[in-house]
Amino acid sequence: MSDMKLNIARAFQTAWSMWKTDWDLLLRVAGLFVFLPQFASLLLVPxxxxxxxxxxxxxxxxxxxEAFTTWFGAYGPWLFGAELLTLFGSLVMLSLYLGTNRPPLGAALAGSLRLFPRYLLAALIVSLPVGLFLVPAIGFVLVLPAMYIFGRLLLTGAVIAAEQPIGxxxxLQRSARLTRGNGMVMMGVAGVLLFGGQLAAWPFVAAGRALGGAPMANPVTAALLDGAASAALTAALIATVLVRIALYREALVLNREA
Structure with a gap:
């Protein structure tokens, strides 16, 4: 197994093929569970x-x-709710491809509701290494180890959707086994997926936030920029989910050949 490497190029090609073939279905799911919550957060939360x-x-x-506590008390629940909807949308997309017999949308929605508690718990654990970046003084030192761990756990959501029932x-343990021997490659992929979408949306987010905080800003322009940022974040999330699906399938093939 240690001498066998994931075919990253083929995984990205597979993800692109799924994107082109199923764009209409993906857009319906992501539009409801990703775009709208993100747009509402950018538009309505100061x-x-x-x-x-x-x-x-x-x-x-x-x-x-005191000001932050007041702000978070008023808007924290809305931001948390938006993130929950986004996570649920990603699980629905995973279930559409990895659920038993490629379930239709209705069945994928129902199955995702059942799986969501364990998916949420796993997502919180997987996000812990990313949170280390924010630790003052030591965040920079921990970037590489944190990204390595994040990369090894990148397939956790796909495992939950595909290998039911699994806690x-x-x-998490299954993802680590599937990516054994490919830690550095997965670290690189994780970095691209984690920061790529944020970088794509950053110009719109920054401009929209700047206008949103300006007393004489044009609200229509600010709303258009927030919409563009939300669209960029939505496209990035769809791409991330599809790449995880493709990588999971590549890892299964690799493990069968090992």
Missing amino acids: LMPALPEGDTSEAAVRTWV AIAA
Whole structure:
């Protein structure tokens, strides 16, 4: 197994083929569960209170904490709800391709509801390495180890959708086994998937947020930019799901040949 490598080029070609063939179905699922929640979040949730710049006094920090607590109390549940819907949409897409006998959309929706608690738990665990980037002082040092772990666990969601019934922890372990010997490659793929969509959407997000915070901004222009950012994030999520599906299938073939 250690001498056998995943065919990453073929996986990306397979993902592109699925994109072209099933775009209409994917757009219906992602439009409802990904685009609309993301668009609503960008359009309706105000900017998070900015950290005090140049003033690290106790009073300034306390004022910011109070403002952030108020902001999060008002809008945190909405942001969390949007992320839940996005996660559910990704699980539906996984189920459409990896569920038993390629289920129709209605069956995929019903099956995803049943699987969602374990999928959510697994997603929270998989996201922990990414959260290490935000740790002050040591985040930069942990980037490579965190991305390596994230890459090894990248197939967890596909495992949950394809290998029912399987628990969250068992799916994490299964992903690690499927990617054994391909850790560095998976780390690279994980980096592309994680940052590619964010980079594509960043110009629209930044411009939309800037206009949203400007008192004389044109609301129509700000809404168009938020819509463009949401569309970029939606396309990136679809691409990410399809690549994970293709990589999972490649890993299965590799393990059978090993």
